[in-house]
Amino acid sequence: MIRSALLALCAGLFAAALPARADVPPPPKSLVLYTQRHYQFDETLQKMFQEKTGIRVDVVKAGADELIARLQEEGDKTEADLFMTADGGGLEKAKQAGLLQPHAEVVLSRVPDTLRDPEGHWVALTKRARVIVYSPERVKPGELSTYEDLADPKWRGRLVVRSSANAYNQSLLATFIAANGAEAAGAWATAVRKNMARPPQGSDRDQIRAVAAGLADVAISNTYYLGLLETSEDPKDREAAAAVKIFFPNQEGRGTHINISGAGIVKGSKKTAEAQAFLEFLLSDEIQTMIASETFEYPVVESAAWSAVQTRWGKFKADAVPLAALANHNAEAVRLFNLAGWE
Ligand SMILES: [Fe+2]
16 A cells, blocks of 8 residues: 555656646636626627637626625635726726736727726726616607706606616716715705606616606616617517617716726736736727627727617717726715615
8 A cells, every 4th residue: 555655656756757748738728707797798708719719717706896805805815817897986996905907008008098097907898878768759858968957856756767786876976976076966866866756676777668668757777778678589678679769968068977897907816818818809809899789888999890779879978087986986976875865
């Protein structure tokens, strides 16, 4: 027994001392992605990336705050290479917590200055606009103007929007604070809550469905959810999409609120080359154009094409407030939503 164990040990040491044989394939390359995104098309993109590069993407899905807490706990021992969110606020929070690292110019240069961290710790991968969706039967486009106007009593009982626990609403209110101050933002949240046709519930898609069903006349939603309903396999979704229209608010002033989905390479990553390769893949013209036509999020690369649906919605002026405002005013936004009773 002892002899065979010794022999095995010697054989092991001997093998370890030998250079790798040419016919032994290297271990498969991979990277670990911590992501808040919950879109089916992301899996297709990960498979395409693996086919192209041989790099497998192992995914951990959770909320942004949960993933940030996990990264903090794991520190340098983390397995994570890339942190991805569906909201710019989460990315900036991770950066401010010292969890991300600067990216190479080859990645940063793909994205306009306004859609990446000035210190290069994160980049946007897609852009989204948070707009007003309305019933053209019950609302004339001339009655719509700004987010601010949704506080007007003329909308009493006519508006639906999802819960304030959602990052999209928190980031919207954060930019409202940046533009108008905290006091005005609090008053706005209180008045909008009073105008709601029902307590906040469901997803952005459910708000669009509520307008289509006549439960409300206006909703706040990200644009791509309308694209997804329009192209859904479910005829009820397609009917709902056909019953509403999109309005881009604040075109005369600061512009429509935009948010991003984006990513940053994790500080403790041991596979920065793989992580960077994945970002380069996602920011290629080809994949950006594909994202626009599959998820209806806007591309961040200027040479990528919009989908036919987005072209029909039309061009719009986007709010130019730096995306760091989403994180910097997040705690205040949450506090104001609670004070307003916006569940
Ligand atoms: Fe979303």
